Amino acid sequence: MWNALHPLELLLLLCFHLLAWVAAGHAILTKHDPRSALGWAATLLFLPVVGLLLYAAFGISRTQSAAQRMMRKLAVRASRYVHLVPEAHHPATVPPEGLLLERLGHRLTGQNLCGGNSLEALRNGNEAYPAMLRAIHAAQRFVYLSTYIFAQGSTAEAFCEALALAASRGVDVRLLVDGFGGRFYSLRRPWAHLAERGVRVAQFLPLQLLPPRLCINLRTHRKLLICDDVAFTGGMNISDQHVLSGRKNDIQDMHFRCRGPIVARLLRAFLLDWGFVARTTECLPEMPDVRAAGQSLCRMVLDGPDSDADTINDLMAGAISGATRSVRIMTPYFLPSHELMTSLRSAAQRGLDVRVILPARNNLPYVHWATFRLLPSLLRAGVRVWYQPPPFAHTKLLAVDGYYAQIGSANLDARSLRLNFELNMEVFDPHFHDLLAQHMDDALRRGQELTLQRLSARSLPLRLRDAACWLFSPYL
Numbered sequence: 001m002w003n004a005l006h007p008l009e010l011l012l013l014l015c016f017h018l019l020a021w022v023a024a025g026h027a028i029l030t031k032h033d034p035r036s037a038l039g040w041a042a043t044l045l046f047l048p049v050v051g052l053l054l055y056a057a058f059g060i061s062r063t064q065s066a067a068q069r070m071m072r073k074l075a076v077r078a079s080r081y082v083h084l085v086p087e088a089h090h091p092a093t094v095p096p097e098g099l100l101l102e103r104l105g106h107r108l109t110g111q112n113l114c115g116g117n118s119l120e121a122l123r124n125g126n127e128a129y130p131a132m133l134r135a136i137h138a139a140q141r142f143v144y145l146s147t148y149i150f151a152q153g154s155t156a157e158a159f160c161e162a163l164a165l166a167a168s169r170g171v172d173v174r175l176l177v178d179g180f181g182g183r184f185y186s187l188r189r190p191w192a193h194l195a196e197r198g199v200r201v202a203q204f205l206p207l208q209l210l211p212p213r214l215c216i217n218l219r220t221h222r223k224l225l226i227c228d229d230v231a232f233t234g235g236m237n238i239s240d241q242h243v244l245s246g247r248k249n250d251i252q253d254m255h256f257r258c259r260g261p262i263v264a265r266l267l268r269a270f271l272l273d274w275g276f277v278a279r280t281t282e283c284l285p286e287m288p289d290v291r292a293a294g295q296s297l298c299r300m301v302l303d304g305p306d307s308d309a310d311t312i313n314d315l316m317a318g319a320i321s322g323a324t325r326s327v328r329i330m331t332p333y334f335l336p337s338h339e340l341m342t343s344l345r346s347a348a349q350r351g352l353d354v355r356v357i358l359p360a361r362n363n364l365p366y367v368h369w370a371t372f373r374l375l376p377s378l379l380r381a382g383v384r385v386w387y388q389p390p391p392f393a394h395t396k397l398l399a400v401d402g403y404y405a406q407i408g409s410a411n412l413d414a415r416s417l418r419l420n421f422e423l424n425m426e427v428f429d430p431h432f433h434d435l436l437a438q439h440m441d442d443a444l445r446r447g448q449e450l451t452l453q454r455l456s457a458r459s460l461p462l463r464l465r466d467a468a469c470w471l472f473s474p475y476l
Contacts, residue, residue: 020045020048023055024041105301105426109301109315111265112299115260115261115298116291117262117294117297118259118296119258119432121435122234123252123254128232131257132255133158135230141171144173146176147223148182148237149185149186150186151239152186152188152189155243164199174199174200174202174274175200175201178220179206179207203277205220219419220304220420222269222422223409224269229259230257230259230263231258231263233409233423234256236254251393252393260290260291261290273421296429298425302421312417313339316406317339323400326354327401330358330397331357331358332362332363333367333412333416334412337417341374341377344378354383355386357440359394366472367469369465369466373470375450379452385450389447389448393443396408396412404428404433407436408423408425
């Protein structure tokens with residue numbers, strides 16, 4: 001066999017095998033999940049050519065180290081926003097039972113809580129989009145929008161027109177769309193011509209062949225709109241599907257209007273991403289008005305592959321582990337890390353009221369199936385799980401012990417917690433906690449609780465399918 005190969009072919013084959021061994025070593029040294037490391041190493045060694053192509057596209061980020069360097073540089077310049085924001089925080093203002101959790105958040109993020117914030121929940125695009133469009137039309141200084149999906153339709157057209165009109169008034173308008181999500185989820189790019197109307201448009205790491213950039217796993221999943229002194233964040237993309245109208249593919253979700261000092265923190269998050277994409281640190285506008293607007297204590301939590309830490313994962317695990325009364329979680333995708341699984345089981349075994357609300361119908365069926373493989377160990381520990389009825393629920397919420405909540409873009413799966421650039425927000429506010437808890441309790445009352453008996457009654461083919469999907473959960 002070897003004698004039949006041309007010397008150049010033999011050299012090329014040896015190079016592929018050598019690179020495969022190098023890549024396998026990289027995988028076992030850098031992957032967090034042993035199943036992921038083993039899977040990549042086996043693929044690379046047994047299928048070196050195909051494995052190298054897959055690993056280059058999905059397994060590693062050639063721009064990750066560049067992202068780390070640029071983000072650190074930008075963070076130094078953009079830190080003036082943090083220094084100019086009144087900390088408005090003293091440990092005495094945090095509920096006594098929340099002091100340890102407050103310290104954990106500070107240790108993981110390096111940020112203090114900022115007080116004086118107002119957060120308003122906006123349900124679905126029916127409430128969120130009109131409020132966001134009004135804020136764009138009213139802006140006088142800047143409008144900054146970051147989204148994962150900007151899908152064609154009447155919603156996109158309304159946003160494009162509002163952004164263009166703001167730019168025509170002399171407002172600094174910038175739009176940041178993820179380079180993968182902005183193309184994969186829409187046949188057309190409704191925002192493609194906004195640059196011609198004065199809007200500064202950028203894509204976050206778009207895929208390209210020349211020069212090659214196939215880092216599919218490096219995505220910004222953050223959703224932000226900042227219009228002068230008001231900001232919007234949460235899990236909602238720009239899409240007609242979020243406007244509930246009785247269609248089969250409708251998506252229910254929750255977004256949040258923010259006022260107060262946290263707006264400057266959210267502005268800093270947008271500028272960090274914009275600076276990374278534009279490869280410049282000269283991107284700081286005038287400081288927004290950050291006067292107190294409410295009673296909520298908030299902290300922005302940024303996470304992504306530009307950091308070696310698993311900030312959101314560790315913060316959620318810490319909040320659940322330290323809970324003393326109740327834990328409520330609502331998420332569309334539930335493939336939690338080992339740390340989160342352990343925290344949830346432990347909380348339930350300590351007698352806490354632990355509730356998880358998932359969508360009965362999921363837009364990613366393989367994630368839905370993989371979740372069934374994880375649920376028996378949670379149910380046996382006393383965690384209660386409900387499936388809420390359609391439409392598909394894309395909402396991501398965490399509420400703990402009557403005073404603490406997290407909102408934002410992060411799902412409870414490996415992609416979100418380890419690969420995506422995500423933005424969550426901690427909120428220490430009993431009233432806000434109760435609002436989210438009520439929303440989740442309303443959803444579970446309309447839903448159906450999952451039991452061990454129901455899981456055990458599933459047929460062997462279904463359980464094998466679920467297990468096969470779970471086996472690939474580090475890559476989903």
